[in-house]
Amino acid sequence: MEAQNDTKISEFLLLGISEEPELQPLIFGLFFSMYLVTVTGNLLIILTTISDPHLHMPMYFFLSNLSFVDICFTSTTVPKMLVNIQMESKVITYAGCIIQIYFFALFVGLDNFLLAVMAYDRFVAICHPLHYTLLMSPRLCGFLVLASWVTSALHSLLHSLMVLRLSFCTGLEIPHFFCEPNQVVHRACSDTFLNDLVVYVAAVLLAGGPLGGILYSYSKIVSSIRAISSAQGKYRAFSTCASHLSVVSLFYCTLLGVYLSSSIAQNAHSSATASVMYTVVTPMLNPFIYSLRNKDIKSALKKLFENL
Template sequence: MQPRNHTDVSEFLLLVLTDDPELQPLFVFLFLCMYLVTIVGNLLIILTVISDSHLHTPMYFFLFNMSFTDIYLSTTTIPKMLINIQAESQSITYTGCITQIYFVLFFASLENFLLAIMAYDRYVAICHPLRYTVIMNTNFCGLLILVSLFISIVDTLLHSLMVLQLTFCADLEIPLFFCEVVQLIKLACSDTLINNILIYIAASIFGGIPVCGIIFSYIRIVSSVLRMPSVGGKYKAFSVCGSHLSVVFLFYGTGLGVYISSALINSSRNTAVASVIYTVVPQMLNPFIYSLRNRDMKVALRKLIDKILMVFQECIL
């Protein structure tokens, strides 16, 4: 098999979820609905936070950013998959593949940092309530977001530039429905040692530190809550953290499921299905988790929907 320089590669082939023509319309309908639910749900969260002054707090500021991240992460992968299913095509251009790698890495990395920041926010709110407004001030919250953006951009740009240095062989089929950096590196004919080392280092630092921060925050939170004399206070504290914990378990749980399935199951199609769950389901369910488990969000969301319905009725009349 003769290696080809990356400049000679015009396209890669993505894995289709089904080869059955009768099932393709069903898959298009299913994932289109999931994508629309993701967009509408996260947009409602964004509009709710903007429209209600009671939600102009650090917690909802971070939730606002999380919703934007979920929208963009879903948009990076699902539309291309729908187009390919509809067109019965597996191809994605070289430029499109590199671009997709960049944005998937960027938004996944940013979501990882946002979850850690939100855990720290909950830690300060419960363990240091009297100093909460001093610690989580506007400038500090903005700085946390900017630092997360900067690290995500630099890390993702480094991975993408390293991929550009690779050469590829005749086998250009990626066993996922979107371009993913690890799978693309496996297709390379050139030496990938530096790429793999970079991935392990980045995952250990930029993945490990946020996860450790989340674990540390919740150890301190649980310790503080258990010392509360009031049962009502304990319930309120745990309910405040419930939504965030659900999202954390969903994000990292599905990611761990993809890793385990790819390591233990020798089936590219099963791995592809697991990757769909990881890149689609958390982003779709996050708005429901935060709106259904949060009383303030439910009240504000109900007000927003009432306003939208009133405007709609006035336009009709």
């Protein structure tokens, strides 16, 4: 018999990273600092790519979109956590939790798709340099970003609707600092088989697809770089995708590490702590990775500060 949504609850309790009262000021200060760095760093990347005409290229167009998504991604979870710590409250409303699940899934999906699009951009630039301008036209770049948004929005809507069908009776405490979808689903007192099935199918299609595209792109990139005769040419070609490769490695390693370890770990709070890596730390480090490893970004940032 199909489960009906007869939910009577109005709120969940987010237990956060730690329930120790003496650690709350430290956690607040740490997360507030990381949030400020994340927003500031990614805003600087966006302003730099917009203000410098030399950066009006597909590579930096996708980078500015990634920076915007990273700001939104962190803003989905961290501000609510900071407010709860400051007000000494653990409450998030039922509606607020569903909204948080929606935007969390949306921005995780967008990160995933944009990294795949950026890998394709590097593939075209290195493997088909003579046709780069033709292949990576402004129209195609806009379509790729729009398709990423639409696909991610539909995926996150599906996740939210799947949670709405569940009934919650007891166990409303979520051992996390935000409404992590897996934690919320498994607090339900109705059957979650369909939810789990949808999550696994979506993970294979919407995470495995872009990851497969990234791996394929870099396999072709490596082959093209190996075919270059001069060492300087190889270095120049590799340097154009080194930043993106670093971001991809950081994002997928932390994301996969969290979800693989969470299936083994018995302590739910350890999973929440590990989730900080891809929800907060990775968006914070992305601007540094791109600015420190990219001469064009560093030069544009210098000009931006000089004009302020």
